[in-house]
Amino acid sequence: MSFEEVFNHIVKFMTIHPRGKYRLMIGTDSQIHTAHTVFITGIVIQQEGHGVWACISKVIIPRRMTQLHERISYELSLTEEIVSMFTEDRKNQLINIVLPAVYEGATFTMEGHIDIGAGKRNKTSEFVKEMVARMESMGVEPKIKPNAFVASSYANRYTK
Structure with a gap:
């Protein structure tokens, strides 16, 4: 799927129940294999108490990335890349879905899940x-383990 298709799925998901409490969460995990390293970035929109819509992006680096700092930093770079695609206009489009019902409890937050503890x-x-500061500088609420489940659980499932 293109990013535009992903964004349109998120808009459709939120439009169904514009009075919901929504969390847009993005996080990346990696796994070292015999001759390469797999990186999976999860993009998850959750309506609290009413389900989720999610997808992944996969990147394969044709070498074993054994240096922990390099791998964690690259994971975060992939997360930052997806976060940056949610431009101010796109974020405002999502906020505007819940805005009419904000006094009835509707919310929208955006989180960057970092696979560190x-x-x-x-x-x-x-x-x-270092990693939390990078997420904060993008205007995204950073989450680390055990609250970084998009990276540490959802994305992790697809790295194997």
């Missing part, structure tokens, strides 16, 4: 500040 035992904890 802050726990002391987590190998990625040293990258949290």
